[in-house]
Amino acid sequence: MANFFTAPSVTAIRGRLLTFTKTPAGLGDRDSYRYLDDGLLLIRDGRIAAVGPADEVMPRLPPDTTVEHYPDGLILPGFIDTHIHFPQTQVIASYGAQLLDWLEKYTFVAEQKYADAGLAEINARFFFDELLRNGTTTAMIYGSVHPQSVEAIFAESARRGTAMIAGKAMMDRNAPVALRDTANSSYRDSKALIERWHGKSRQRYAVTPRFAITSSEAQLQAAGSLLNDYPDVYLQTHLSENLAEIAEVRRLFPGSRSYTDVYDRFGLLGPRSLFGHCLHLNEGEIQRLSESGSVAAFCPTSNLFIGSGLFDWAKLADPRRPVRLSLATDVGGGTSYSLLRTMGEAYKVLQLQCQSLPALTAFHQATRGNAEALGMEGEIGSLEVGRTADLTILDVKATPAMRHRHEACNGDLEEELFILMTMGDDRAVRATYIQGKCQHQRVEQTS
Structure with missing residues (x-):
């Protein structure tokens, strides 16, 4: 090229x-x-x-x-994709597991390979080719725990002139040893990536604790510190995707009122924070997401494929306490890089709940709506x-x-x-x- x-x-x-x-x-x-x-x-x-x-x-x-x-x-x-995993390009279409087993059996195995910077660079070229082939020009991307995975994303994005948001996964527990960092190293590595890439050549950084299960309180505190130190960066993580996941979060954080409260305690909610899935929220959680201006990312193909549940668009968009929404593929739990196919599956998810997704709403969401969710409507x-x-x-x-x-x-x-x-x-x-x-x-x- x-x-x-x-x-x-x-x-x-x-x-x-x-x-x-x-x-x-x-x-x-x-x-x-x-x-x-x-x-x-x-x-x-x-x-x-x-x-x-x-x-x-x-x-x-x-x-x-x-x-x-x-x-x-x-x-x-x-098109703009607000939740996608770079290290999972070879995990897509992995058979027959729900979330926690799926992570152990497929995702964590694949992500260990991204310690190899050369492999990350090769796969970044494939990843960007696939995004562009599907009409996606901006995405919010999860890297692996390895800083070199995010270096590969940003370097390839800068070469192509695209606007991307990405971050190094932060995981200091409940993951294979080869995928663990520490609270201190995750802060240090994220800080270095922010200073090297954020705001450079259309690139932006997202602080990325994978989810509450794989981050200790010390690491979530480090994530909050990064947001305080760099107030214009983003936050991306997962929230309330799967019932077994929610139960495990409750066990790990017995002092928190809810899954959302875990993140809230460490200052992780806000207008630049995007939470993938948000399927099983209680009323108090929805209220808090609304008050904070946080964004819930609807990932229909992933929710169906992993069997996590149905996203309740109408409930989250209730004008009495609306939550800002976005649409995303969530590759590799999601089954397609195509936002066209993602819109089609979103329509079916809502049909199952006697809700509707008009084509105008779907195409607005994949373009201007997702730009607004990212605070980038003045650019894209x-x-x-x-x-x-x-x-x-x-x-x-x-x-x-x-x-x-x-x-x-x-x-x-x-x-x-x-x-x-x-x-x-x-x-x-x-x-x-x-x-x-x-x-x-x-x-x-x-x-």
């Missing part, structure tokens, strides 16, 4: 443009988005310099500007002047079955989006752009 910074300073991309301007109120909320059937993005130095109908923007293009045209392509902001998540030109271009006719279904669509945008989230996957991603440069182009199949 050519070095990212050889990209031309001015480019233009033409096609059908879709961007959200606010959270959809539900099915048919046309005021929540802007759609142009023939739109044009002018991109200068990696950012959107102009956006509008093609016939209005074309005359304003600098001479000799190359226009990359996708006549049938649906151009959206790049929408097609607005000044935003970074991280884009995904979708093809609703990507497969014969999708093309056949689309024939009955009658030009209805919401129906088209629903086809994409129900039947789509990586094959529906025609191209992915980072800062206005194409970094993935679908290989067309010849018949």
Whole structure:
């Protein structure tokens, strides 16, 4: 791959443009988005310099500007994944275990390999290729306990020009010896990574205690100290995923009122804190997450695959004490890198609870909504002047079955989006752009 910074300073991309301007109120909320059937993005130095109908923007293009045209392509902001595990690329599709056994049998075995910096670098290239192939341009990523795993993530991200959030897992107990650090070493290693990478080349750091079971009180206190010392970093961990997990947390922290209270005691809740799963919360926990502005990450394919439970979107989004929400793949417990497939599974999870997930809501969440959850809405998540030109271009006719279904669509945008989230996957991603440069182009199949 050519070095990212050889990209031309001015480019233009033409096609059908879709961007959200606010959270959809539900099915048919046309005021929540802007759609142009023939739109044009002018991109200068990696950012959107102009956006509008093609016939209005074309005359304003600098001479000799190359226009990359996708006549049938649906151009959206790049997808954003708020919970994914880099060391679990070869754990995905591991058979037949619930959470705690799954960690012991598969995850901890795989993560020990990331002590090898060379392997981490090789797998980082695969990991980023897979994200981009699925239209994901930003992700919040768990590394292994080894600092070199996070070095590999950030180095590969900087090379490609992507905006990523990542952190070294902190685990000082209840894990194999080869995966344990200490409260002091986890603080020291995280601090070094923050100072080396946070805020550099679009990279951001997340303090990452894996979950309460694998961190002592001293280590959770160290995590809180990092948040105090570096108030603009993130916090990512797991919360209330599995009933056996919750029981073990209760045993390990008998003085805490709840699983959420364990984290709260050490100052880990807040607007930059993302908690994966949040399936079995009591009312007091939901209230506290809401008050603190914390984010609950919905990971539907993982919750189904590991058998953990069903995410109650309506309960968490209750306007009387709403919790901020995001959507995520959770690879490798999750079964797909594709946020299209993740949206489809989210729809099914909510259907089982007599709730609904309109396509507008799903696509908003995967773009602008997830950007808001990360506090990055001023940089990514929408097609607005000044935003970074991280884009995904979708093809609703990507497969014969999708093309056949689309024939009955009658030009209805919401129906088209629903086809994409129900039947789509990586094959529906025609191209992915980072800062206005194409970094993935679908290989067309010849018949």
